[in-house]
Amino acid sequence: MKLVDTRLPEVKIVEPRIFGDERGFFxxxxxxxxxxxxxxxxxxxxxxxxRSARGVLRGLHYQLEKPQGKLVRVISGRAFDVAVDIRRSSPRFGQWAGVxxxxxxxxxxxxxxxxxxxxxxxEDGTDFVYKCTDYYAPDDERAILWRDARIAIDWPLGALGQPLVSAKDARGSSLTEADVYP
Structure with a gap:
């Protein structure tokens, strides 16, 4: 496998070694x-x-007391995936990387x-799978608004127009008002 840096040094793209032939791949x-x-x-x-339909936007999610590291991938379809540094002590606080x-x-x-x-x-039928370093704790989950002006993520909305978000995500906090990591 090969690790590729993003604009956030801690966030890494993993390019696995693919073995493929006319039968498929492994x-x-x-x-x-x-x-x-x-x-x-x-x-x-x-x-x-x-699984998400085309134009569904999920996030920006995190758990404050039980933070989760995530190893994510798409097994069907395509997604624009984003990580935002929300560690107040970080020199990159509020910066994002997307791939x-x-x-x-x-x-x-x-x-x-x-x-x-x-x-x-x-795309329709985008299947997103991920491994987590801690268990999901619903009472600990937080959301930052996906369109927060301070973060200014360049979501590739194009012809998609306005994304479809959950009611919970639509009520997400701004980065300025959010509970974040020290």
């Missing part, structure tokens, strides 16, 4: 020994899978604890 999406050797030693406790993940490019994205996470589905 790759390891997670191998604890290889990831540890690359500097990403993690213990995952939960796997999640969501297109797709079934075709087979890339993964590592989002460490201390970052908010969201994605925009670019």
């Amino acid at each position: 790759f390891e999406s997670w191998n604890a020994r290889d990831y540890a050797g690359a500097g990403l030693e993690q213990t995952f406790v939960q796997d999640n899978h969501s 297109e993940l797709s079934a075709e490019n087979k890339r993964l994205l590592w989002i460490p604890p201390g970052f908010a996470h969201g994605f925009l589905s670019l």
